[in-house]
Amino acid sequence: MEPLVHVRDLKVRFVSRDSTVHAVNGVDFDLAPRETLCILGESGSGKSVTLRSLMRLNPPRLTKMTGTVRVGGHDLVTTSERSLADIRGSVVSMIFQEPMTALDPVFTIGMQIRETIRRHETISREDAERRALELLELVQIPSAKRRLAAYPHELSGGLRQRAMIAIALSCRPKLLLADEPTTALDATVQIQILLLLRKLQQDMGMGVIFVTHDLGVAAEIADRVAVMYAGRFIEEGPVSALMRDPLHPYAQGLLGATVHGGVRGKRLTTIPGAPPNLAQVPTGCAFAPRCAYVEPACLAAVPAARSPIPGRAARCIRVPDHAVSTAA
Amino acid sequence: MIVLTQTTEILRQLPDVGGPAQPLLTIRGLTKHFPLRSGLLGRSTGVVQAVDDISFDVRKGETLGLVGESGCGKSTTSRLIMALLEPTSGEVIFDGQAVGYGGLTLKEYRRQVQMVFQDSYSSLNPRLTVRDSIAFAPGVHGVARRSAVTRADELLEAVGLDPAQFGPRYPHELSGGQRQRINIARALALQPRLLILDEPVSALDKSVEAQVLNLLLDLKDQFGLTYLFISHDLNVVQYVSDRVLVMYLGRVAEIGPVDTIYNGAAHPYTAALLDSRPSMDPDRRRLEPPLQGDPPNPVNPPSGCRFRTRCLHAEAVCADKAPPLAPAGPEHLAACLMVLPGSGHSQAPKLAA
Ligand SMILES: Nc1ncnc2c1ncn2[C@@H]1O[C@H](COP(=O)(O)OP(=O)(O)O)[C@@H](O)[C@H]1O
Numbered sequence: 001m002e003p004l005v006h007v008r009d010l011k012v013r014f015v016s017r018d019s020t021v022h023a024v025n026g027v028d029f030d031l032a033p034r035e036t037l038c039i040l041g042e043s044g045s046g047k048s049v050t051l052r053s054l055m056r057l058n059p060p061r062l063t064k065m066t067g068t069v070r071v072g073g074h075d076l077v078t079t080s081e082r083s084l085a086d087i088r089g090s091v092v093s094m095i096f097q098e099p100m101t102a103l104d105p106v107f108t109i110g111m112q113i114r115e116t117i118r119r120h121e122t123i124s125r126e127d128a129e130r131r132a133l134e135l136l137e138l139v140q141i142p143s144a145k146r147r148l149a150a151y152p153h154e155l156s157g158g159l160r161q162r163a164m165i166a167i168a169l170s171c172r173p174k175l176l177l178a179d180e181p182t183t184a185l186d187a188t189v190q191i192q193i194l195l196l197l198r199k200l201q202q203d204m205g206m207g208v209i210f211v212t213h214d215l216g217v218a219a220e221i222a223d224r225v226a227v228m229y230a231g232r233f234i235e236e237g238p239v240s241a242l243m244r245d246p247l248h249p250y251a252q253g254l255l256g257a258t259v260h261g262g263v264r265g266k267r268l269t270t271i272p273g274a275p276p277n278l279a280q281v282p283t284g285c286a287f288a289p290r291c292a293y294v295e296p297a298c299l300a301a302v303p304a305a306r307s308p309i310p311g312r313a314a315r316c317i318r319v320p321d322h323a324v325s326t327a328a
Numbered sequence: 329m330i331v332l333t334q335t336t337e338i339l340r341q342l343p344d345v346g347g348p349a350q351p352l353l354t355i356r357g358l359t360k361h362f363p364l365r366s367g368l369l370g371r372s373t374g375v376v377q378a379v380d381d382i383s384f385d386v387r388k389g390e391t392l393g394l395v396g397e398s399g400c401g402k403s404t405t406s407r408l409i410m411a412l413l414e415p416t417s418g419e420v421i422f423d424g425q426a427v428g429y430g431g432l433t434l435k436e437y438r439r440q441v442q443m444v445f446q447d448s449y450s451s452l453n454p455r456l457t458v459r460d461s462i463a464f465a466p467g468v469h470g471v472a473r474r475s476a477v478t479r480a481d482e483l484l485e486a487v488g489l490d491p492a493q494f495g496p497r498y499p500h501e502l503s504g505g506q507r508q509r510i511n512i513a514r515a516l517a518l519q520p521r522l523l524i525l526d527e528p529v530s531a532l533d534k535s536v537e538a539q540v541l542n543l544l545l546d547l548k549d550q551f552g553l554t555y556l557f558i559s560h561d562l563n564v565v566q567y568v569s570d571r572v573l574v575m576y577l578g579r580v581a582e583i584g585p586v587d588t589i590y591n592g593a594a595h596p597y598t599a600a601l602l603d604s605r606p607s608m609d610p611d612r613r614r615l616e617p618p619l620q621g622d623p624p625n626p627v628n629p630p631s632g633c634r635f636r637t638r639c640l641h642a643e644a645v646c647a648d649k650a651p652p653l654a655p656a657g658p659e660h661l662a663a664c665l666m667v668l669p670g671s672g673h674s675q676a677p678k679l680a681a
């Protein structure tokens with residue numbers, strides 16, 4: 001069966017007159033239908049740029065995108081702007097950290113959902129209205145009927161997030177992209193939205209790619225996790241296994257630095273140094289300058305993905321390569 | 329405790345006044361209501377009850393964690409304590425002395441109480457080098473330029489930055505983590521006794537957050553400091569705090585030793601807040617959100633207990649009576665009628681005869 005998402009050697013550069021940023025430097029992965037992948041990484045590692053590539057949302061003039069990106073059978077690298085407009089919304093859609101980037105402040109929530117549906121389907125006004133109401137109920141907005149007439153600024157933060165989700169789901173996409181949608185929310189609201197997304201994913205049978213810098217969020221929602229560093233997936237695997245026993249030294253460092261209930265009274269482990277400047281692509285392992293286990297071979301070439309167990313892989317030469325390598 | 333070299337008298341930490349048993353900071357009935365204005369005439373159309381009659385102590389040498397969701401009044405509390413805002417009512421007492429009005433002057437007080445903000449960028453002057461930023465306050469307090477600069481370099485060293493490399497730089501040439509280290513160095517320049525840290529690591533990446541938290545714990549010992557550590561991050565507060573104060577909609581919900589609160593919260597809001605944390609275990613995920621909806625608006629807070637509109641245990645009496653802080657265990661207070669003997673709530677302890 002063809003995967004829902006098929007990405008090979010995705011590279012994204014931003015080129016302007018006086019600078020080049022190598023934001024994504026060769027990302028490979030597949031996503032099965034109904035699967036949830038979390039992309040976990042620190043700021044600037046290329047999470048959002050990767051996600052936006054799956055809808056070709058990076059600014060066209062500046063962006064050089066190469067490699068293979070197939071979503072629901074569509075080739076996102078070569079397809080025309082015209083067919084992109086059809087794909088966006090009905091095959092793949094996206095939610096963001098800040099709902100106001102996706103909501104239009106001068107139209108009511110109901111109007112925005114109706115218009116999104118009617119852009120993709122020939123449907124009567126009444127049917128669109130009914131679907132809009134169903135969607136607000138689906139995302140568990142209380143007094144949904146009344147809220148159809150509300151403007152975005154009239155809603156609380158949590159309700160706005162739900163309204164944005166309703167719009168993103170209005171054309172029943174097969175793939176939902178989520179860029180830190182709960183990062184700005186308070187704890188009691190964040191867990192509501194996470195559980196809602198988990199339920200919607202199951203009920204609608206969607207694939208989800210969820211970008212986060214928060215390990216706890218990944219633990220609540222992911223089937224698989226990909227850890228991103230300097231524009232590459234440096235480790236990928238099932239969420240439980242990866243959290244229990246990360247393979248890559250960067251993933252180990254990131255997990256060790258995460259403050260959680262069990263670490264009280266212990267000194268936090270830290271990672272020395274800072275991520276590389278992305279003006280050039282490092283020729284070897286991008287983490288080598290910060291790595292406690294570095295050896296000359298690390299600098300010679302970018303480590304290939306090595307898979308010690310089926311389903312897990314890391315780009316580190318110290319990781320044994322046993323399983324017949326699937327994509328990582 | 330570090331004794332810095334070449335510092336003049338004014339840069340020594342001021343001595344303890346009331347002894348170890350006297351709280352370093354006492355907050356009594358602190359209240360801040362912001363008027364809401366609208367229309368051309370700016371007529372007042374109500375008030376935001378940002379902080380409403382809160383009282384607590386910060387003990388000498390402890391880290392008191394102040395936690396709560398956004399808008400509950402944490403930053404307003406910190407600005408009131410720093411005297412950056414005029415309170416509607418209430419008082420701030422530092423080591424037994426009232427602040428202002430015949431007590432400690434603001435200048436004396438601010439030497440001993442310093443603050444670090446979340447936004448590392450806006451709190452540094454973009455036109456001053458790092459070294460000059462740190463040396464600025466001691467200069468204002470009459471320290472000669474040369475001693476102030478020497479002192480700045482010692483502090484850069486103390487926060488883990490090479491003075492030769494970082495001293496001449498400007499804020500925009502630094503990463504967020506480096507800027508936060510500079511802010512911490514600057515806050516230490518007057519040898520304060522109390523640091524108020526308002527979300528000091530909330531804007532940082534996880535690996536940098538860990539570095540800054542380690543640094544803050546080291547500096548606390550080296551410089552003999554007391555911390556009021558404000559954060560919305562329950563894990564970070566648990567990690568750094570000796571005691572924890574939980575705020576909800578401008579009021580204190582609960583205060584007590586960190587392990588008491590995290591292992592057995594007495595206030596239903598604290599319990600729900602703690603249960604809202606992601607599980608960190610994919611095999612034991614959360615199944616139900618502990619609370620529905622967002623926190624209500626502090627413009628029109630619910631009568632009585634402010635949490636009652638979201639509380640599973642709310643009864644009619646909760647709308648009538650604002651719960652006072654009542655003992656819930658050793659060193660442990662909670663503002664909930666279920667804790668207050670004879671409050672009228674069906675789950676309250678009976679009054680002793
Ligand atoms: N439109 C753009 N033009 C130039 N550089 C960009 C653009 N978008 C992102 N970048 C850069 O690409 C890198 C990766 O960014 P991003 O994917 O947003 O990181 P994150 O992992 O924090 O989401 C960063 O260095 C960022 O500054």
Ligand SMILES: Nc1ncnc2c1ncn2[C@@H]1O[C@H](COP(=O)(O)OP(=O)(O)O)[C@@H](O)[C@H]1O
Pocket residue numbers: 362376377378396397398399400401402403404405626
């Ligand atoms: N200068 C101000 N004028 C009016 N309202 C304010 C002002 N500062 C804060 N508030 C309001 O007071 C409440 C508490 O804010 P704040 O203390 O910043 O909360 P926190 O730091 O816990 O997020 C919020 O509702 C906020 O909108």
Ligand SMILES: [Mg+2]
Pocket residue numbers: 047048049
């Ligand atoms: Mg991003």
Ligand SMILES: [Mg+2]
Pocket residue numbers: 402403404527
């Ligand atoms: Mg605040």
